[in-house]
Amino acid sequence: MIDSLYRWVDDRLNISGGTRKLLNKIFPDHWSFMLGEIALYSFVILVLTGIFLSLYFVPSQKDVIYHGSYLPLDGTHMSEAYASTINLSFSVRTGLLMRQMHHWAANIFVGSIVVHMCRIFFTGGFRRPREFNWIIGVNLLILAIFNGFLGYSLPDDLVSGTGIRIAFSILEALPIVGSYLATFLFGGNYPGTAIIPRFFILHVLILPAIIAALIGAHLGLLVKQKHTQFAGNGATERNVVGSPMWPIFIAKTNGFLFLVAGVTAALGAAVQINPIWQYGPYVPYHVSYAVQPDWYMGWLDGALRVMPSWEIVFPGHMIPNAFFPGILLPGITFTLLMMWPMLEARIRNDTLEHQILEEPRNNPWRTSIGAAVLSFYFVLFGASATDVLANYLQVSLNTVLITFRVLCILVPLIVGPVTYKICLELQHQHRPTKTKRHNIVMRSAEGGYSTIEVQARPGDERTILPPIPVDAMILVNDDGEPILADGGPVTVGAGAGPGAGSGRGNGSRGLFRIPRSYR
Amino acid sequence: MPDSPDTPDTPDSTGGVPAAGAVPQSPGHEGATGTPAGAHPSDSPNGPDSQPPTMVKVSINAPQFQVAAAHPERVERGIAVMFVLGLLGFAGFGAAYYQNAANYWLGGSLAVGFFGLGVGMVAWGKYLMPRGPFSESRHSAAPTEEEREAFLTDFSSRGKVAVERRGFLLKILGVVGGVFGIVAMFPLLRSLGPLPKNMFYVTKWRKGSYLTTSDGRRVHVDDLDVGSVMTVFPQDDVGGAMSQTMLIRISTVNVITAADRKSWGPAGYVAFSKVCTHAGCPVALYQKLIEELLCPCHQSIFDIGPDPDHPGWYTPAMPVFGPAPRPLPQLALYIDRQGYLRAQGPYYEPVGPGFWERGAQGIAQ
Structure with a gap:
């Protein structure tokens, strides 16, 4: 039945031809290749939980008086968006779980993109021919941050409403077109009644569609250009070494999908996130203390805080203060990120294709620049908590802020050279091996000491197997039966019987046979 | 071997x-x-x-x-246990849903289900499948020079015959496309909202506006003690985001903040826009002892204490710390015959953060 159905489809679409290559696609086994998978799977979770949420969320700023199951807010004026978020959290079964999973998955999504990107950056995975995929990745990061901010804004609670207010001010700060864009997007002056419905459609349709398309392009290029890999273990510039898509990678990666889902579910179950009913509905003239955005907006919030109170004023016009940290900084950040592969190739005069990744230590120049820049954003992230830190450390806000202004400059200047030095030091280190063998120090009867190296025990040595061409990996014989190889020294093609049938059913561990063409 | x-x-x-x-x-x-x-x-x-x-x-x-596991049977048993655990987790989720259990039961059971499934499948792939490594070949991403040549020849030769000759048509096509691109922006962008015009220059405050609390009461001169604050609005825009104003009673006598503001602070009342000049958050924290206003978003601090240069005067909400570049605009007040606080007129400059057209003076065009 399935066989004939497959034939029917295959005769029309020729799945067998193209997909066989896909089954053989090799995925390198290094753990760091998993980071992008976390991003992919958290996006899957975002879509699934997001569909659930969209069925209950009402994107409307219409004023309603709340009479729901959350009694502390009974009788309070609020927007329909806020009321529906409370309702889906308290009155819809699994609603709170879905909301918390969605929010956690969003944080994991952006986080894994950033870490994935750091891995690519520090190992030079963006070099020719992968510049396009790097640029797509940077755009995915931008879109993920944007969409995270939009989703965070939708419940229209007091904290996120303040965030929208700041977003309006940043938009307004754009030279020449700022006031126009701000009034267009908000349908008038702040706050208006249009922004939540507009953010909603951006958040659930437009940006996810673009993100999905870019993920498709990202993975498409990954298949077309194949993976990079670390040196060693038989890896060369001309091959890819690892596990084939079917069945090994499929099993591992699907398991990994469920693990990511499991982590998200556990977080959604046990770790409260964004309890908007505690913040209260957005009221334009209310504000709460210790207002921090989600973590991925932290560096922008920190930049807004540490920016000195400068404005450029000239007759009839001005460039407002918020322009520099709110628009110029992210503009420069993401432009430089996107341009980096080309810049580096130009500076280092490197036009070759690279399939083998670099160890960060072996490119101290890039590693130290990356670490210094990263430390700058870490400091900005820390600066988004100036008020909390001042409160916690019992020092004045002024001291904390001025400290962060200094650290912004100082920390990258220290981190860069130190990283450079560490890289050079590490280059002289021997590669760490899997098993260390200890020495025995013997004291002789005369009182002298001698050192004896312990003999290797079985299992001490780590055998590095050479890679086998993936075409040789066949799971069943021509009759569709699994072939079991025995433990004997059967070498196909060297006179062994067809299918090495002698080994059938011998309780051995192999399940594999060499295709006829190899015999 | x-x-x-x-x-x-x-x-x-x-x-x-x-x-x-x-x-x-x-x-x-x-x-x-x-x-x-x-x-x-x-x-x-x-x-x-x-x-x-x-x-x-x-x-x-x-x-x-060979499989990676030294004892595949044991691993297989372990994976089976994990799958059963996953099954129990998902079944538990169903039961928790049926019972309308608390969030941690719902999420916890779901997590157990996913973990069981995930650990089992990863272990299956890692220990019960050929350990590898396997390899596939790869080629340069670039085409060979012949491939490139062939394509470019086809493209440009056909293009020369069919397209390049019709330069005039190409130009018209470009113009049509350009015009379409521009008119497409009308519905996509222009329909979204009104032009800003003087929107950022004006608030609902005008001559004679009553200072009104958020619950709609008019503010009377006896309402605030010295050292108290209150958020006020014009009576026709209660709760308005742009017209929100911080009313502070600094003393009991007329408060002067500048030479041209001698009558703006009757009976110790001064009013400043509550919209921060940095990023527009409500400047909601009044620090009574040091007589400063603080914006909780980015910690800009505005001084409303005594003016050190002019004994008896007060500082007109000058930014003394943080990113805010300009003082909070002050609203001129007067007290009418019934004792109600009212505005002498609108704000003399745009409230809130800066924008391109504002300029130094902030005078509406």
């Missing part, structure tokens, strides 16, 4: 599959078809596809084909 390969066959003898990458010979050695490690594909003069396909022979007993 059982996995030492035989000598490669010739392709025609088996009619078979081209080799993919290196042939395993012995650990640490490059295969027959592989280039030396580190060799660059574009170093190869012939290009990657010009090499003859080579057959590979691998022993069926090669360790790469």
Whole structure:
């Protein structure tokens, strides 16, 4: 039945031809290749939980008086968006779980993109021919941050409403077109009644569609250009070494999908996130203390805080203060990120294709620049908590802020050279091996000491197997039966019987046979 | 070693599959078809596809084909346990849903289900499948020069005949496309909202507006003690985001904040816009002891204490710390005959953060 159905489809679409290559696609086994998978799977979770949420969320700023199951807010004026978020959290079964999973998955999504990107950056995975995929990745990061901010804004609670207010001010700060864009997007002056419905459609349709398309392009290029890999273990510039898509990678990666889902579910179950009913509905003239955005907006919030109170004023016009940290900084950040592969190739005069990744230590120049820049954003992230830190450390806000202004400059200047030095030091280190063998120090009867190296025990040595061409990996014989190889020294093609049938059913561990063409 | 390969066959003898990458010979050695490690594909003069396909022979007993687990039966049992755990987790989720259990039961059971499934599948792939490693070959991402030439020749020769000759048509096509691009922006952008015009320059405050609390009461001169604050609005815009104003009673006598503001602070009342000049958050914190206003968003601090240069005067909400670049605009007040606080007129400059058209004076065009 399935066989004939497959034939029917295959005769029309020729799945067998193209997909066989896909089954053989090799995925390198290094753990760091998993980071992008976390991003992919958290996006899957975002879509699934997001569909659930969209069925209950009402994107409307219409004023309603709340009479729901959350009694502390009974009788309070609020927007329909806020009321529906409370309702889906308290009155819809699994609603709170879905909301918390969605929010956690969003944080994991952006986080894994950033870490994935750091891995690519520090190992030079963006070099020719992968510049396009790097640029797509940077755009995915931008879109993920944007969409995270939009989703965070939708419940229209007091904290996120303040965030929208700041977003309006940043938009307004754009030279020449700022006031126009701000009034267009908000349908008038702040706050208006249009922004939540507009953010909603951006958040659930437009940006996810673009993100999905870019993920498709990202993975498409990954298949077309194949993976990079670390040196060693038989890896060369001309091959890819690892596990084939079917069945090994499929099993591992699907398991990994469920693990990511499991982590998200556990977080959604046990770790409260964004309890908007505690913040209260957005009221334009209310504000709460210790207002921090989600973590991925932290560096922008920190930049807004540490920016000195400068404005450029000239007759009839001005460039407002918020322009520099709110628009110029992210503009420069993401432009430089996107341009980096080309810049580096130009500076280092490197036009070759690279399939083998670099160890960060072996490119101290890039590693130290990356670490210094990263430390700058870490400091900005820390600066988004100036008020909390001042409160916690019992020092004045002024001291904390001025400290962060200094650290912004100082920390990258220290981190860069130190990283450079560490890289050079590490280059002289021997590669760490899997098993260390200890020495025995013997004291002789005369009182002298001698050192004896312990003999290797079985299992001490780590055998590095050479890679086998993936075409040789066949799971069943021509009759569709699994072939079991025995433990004997059967070498196909060297006179062994067809299918090495002698080994059938011998309780051995192999399940594999060499295709006829190899015999 | 059982996995030492035989000598490669010739392709025609088996009619078979081209080799993919290196042939395993012995650990640490490059295969027959592989280039030396580190060799660059574009170093190869012939290009990657010009090499003859080579057959590979691998022993069926090669360790790469064996499962990674030393005791597969035990691992299989473990995976089965994990799958059953996953089953129990999902069943538990169903039960928790049926019982309308608390969030941690719902999420916890779901997490157990996912973890069981996930650990089992990863272990299956990692321990019960051929340990590998396997390899596939790769080629340079760039096409060969011949491929490129062929494409460009086709494209430009046909283009010359069919397109380039009609330069006039091309120009018109460009103009049409450009005009379409511009008019498409009308509905996509212009329909979204009104032009800003003087929107950022005006608030609902005007001459005679009553200072009104958020619950709609008019503010009377006796309402606030010295050192108290209140958020006020014009009576026709209660709760308005742009017209929100901080009313502070600093003293009991007329408060002067500048030479041209001698009558703006009757009976110790001063009013400043509550919209921060930095990013528009409500400047909601009044620090009574040091007589400062603080914006909780980015910690800009505005001084409303005594003016050190003019004894008896007060500072007109000058920014003294943080990113805010300009003082909070002050609203001129008066007290009418019934004792109600009212505005002498609108704000003398735009409230809130800066924008391109504002300029230094903030005078509406």
